[in-house]
Amino acid sequence: MHTMEVYLDNSATTRPYPEVIQEMQRIMAEEYGNASSLHRRGGRAERIMSSSRQVLAEILGVKSGEIIFTSGGTESNNLAIQGIARRYRRRGNHLITTAIEHSSVLQPLQQLEKEGFEVTYLLPDSKGVIEPQKVAEALTPRTVLVSIMHVNNEIGSVQPISQISSIIKNENPEVIFHVDAVQSFSKLPVSPEEQGIDALSLSAHKFHGPKGIGALYLREGVLLNPLFWGGGHERGLRPGTENTPAAAGMALAARLSFNGRKEKIRRLYSFKEKIISSIEREHPWARLNGPREEGAPHIFNISFPGLKGEIILHALEEHSIYVSTGSACHSDSKEPSHVLKALNVDKDSLEGAVRFSLSFLNTEEEIDYAADRINSVIAELKKFQTITS
Ligand SMILES: Cc1ncc(COP(=O)(O)O)c(C=O)c1O
Incomplete structure (x- = not known):
């Protein structure tokens, strides 16, 4: 294990x-x-x-x-x-x-x-x-x-x-x-x-x-x-x-x-790009909410329309990968994110949104493992959704 x-x-x-x-x-x-x-x-x-x-x-x-x-x-x-x-x-x-x-x-x-x-x-x-x-x-x-x-x-x-x-x-x-x-x-x-x-x-x-x-x-x-x-x-x-x-x-x-901030930020950008492009390759139907290169190095939000953000969160948790469905401060409320709503994100994408946020302490090995597991978890959930719908 x-x-x-x-x-x-x-x-x-x-x-x-x-x-x-x-x-x-x-x-x-x-x-x-x-x-x-x-x-x-x-x-x-x-x-x-x-x-x-x-x-x-x-x-x-x-x-x-x-x-x-x-x-x-x-x-x-x-x-x-x-x-x-x-x-x-x-x-x-x-x-x-x-x-x-x-x-x-x-x-x-x-x-x-x-x-x-x-x-x-x-x-x-x-x-x-x-x-x-x-x-x-x-x-x-x-x-x-x-x-x-x-x-x-x-x-x-x-x-x-x-x-x-x-x-x-x-x-x-x-x-x-x-x-x-x-x-x-x-x-x-x-x-x-x-x-x-x-x-x-x-x-x-x-x-x-x-x-x-x-x-x-x-x-x-x-x-x-x-x-x-x-x-x-x-x-x-x-x-x-x-x-x-x-x-x-x-x-x-x-x-x-x-300390050594420039190099740490460069790493964050490369980790962010690695996860986004890997999801994009495996699941081209997923959509990025907000900016890519023009955005901050450590925060990005991806919608998996048709799936539920909260289910993805708990499925990833089984692999010890911790993400969020939006702002932690609102996570106890079931209200969809006011930020995504302001971007006119459609209902399915609102419900299927997952926020990923990186830090200076993440390692390349962790990012590779996470990208791989995220893709397999999404594939599993998608398969289940197709069978049940
Ligand atoms: C943009 C932004 N502002 C303010 C806060 C609140 O900060 P704190 O948790 O220290 O009260 C947060 C954290 O959740 C945040 O993300």
Whole structure:
């Protein structure tokens, strides 16, 4: 029996690097001080926070004072969207986003709609990309915030962030531009300075760091209303005793992910192409939802019309291959994916969609094994479907 496990659900979460686990264990055991305490133990914990902040700031090319630690991508998105919209309410009540955002962007926006904000939801083209011109057309003198994700977590489409920012800033430099970079950080270049981003969300567990920690980059001068009130930590924007082990784990995971990054990304593209072309050869009736080479290196979504995504998922699980039917955050609901719906994917393809997401830790051997098993599992299910229909 083959015992290889192939984890291809890295958009949901990734396996932490062993070095990250070790470092977090060490900090929990040895550096348990509260970063706000005035004694030596507090000072040591504070230095862990500031050096972790510094690592992330350097990678992003920003100032360390512009990094706010949060509990993850969901909180960073909520803090940016609710915080900025409410802080600048006097400027206007119009917000712009896309129909294919993560629920941690869509849901806070829906809450804001209940408070009287108006939200424009831009639709992508058939490959899941937002045409920058659509942003230009949606801007009004009342627009205060535009929130657009960098890489889509279900289909891997990449938004033209720099072009969108230029359009926004040309039209009205006061409009604030937030980017959910949870799926792109370490896989594609992310630079707030070069891409004209005012606020940017990150989550550590998507790049082999711990769960429950993330960061919000907030450009100096951009203000927000906090979601929590408390002890004044993180410049009062996100109070709560600092999670020292997780902050250190996040910084270390970022550093390790950026080591030899070019080669790791090249490998991801070749793994993605290997699986897609192998399925294409064996099952030409399957269809790719979203982009191929133009997409992110690690996420792609394939529909097997006539089959059910969930059945494929469990059949692959029998071979220790782990995939997803869409966003893990929605996997307990039976609602078809709002992202695929926005691409006008037909009903059969919606039901037969499977998301594959790779990571820096996957190996060539795993990819060969997975491609082979995916094809045989699909062939089996197809045969069964033909007999029963
Ligand atoms: C694009 C995107 N944004 C935000 C999130 C939420 O991040 P977290 O799980 O850290 O709350 C996710 C993860 O599911 C995501 O894929």
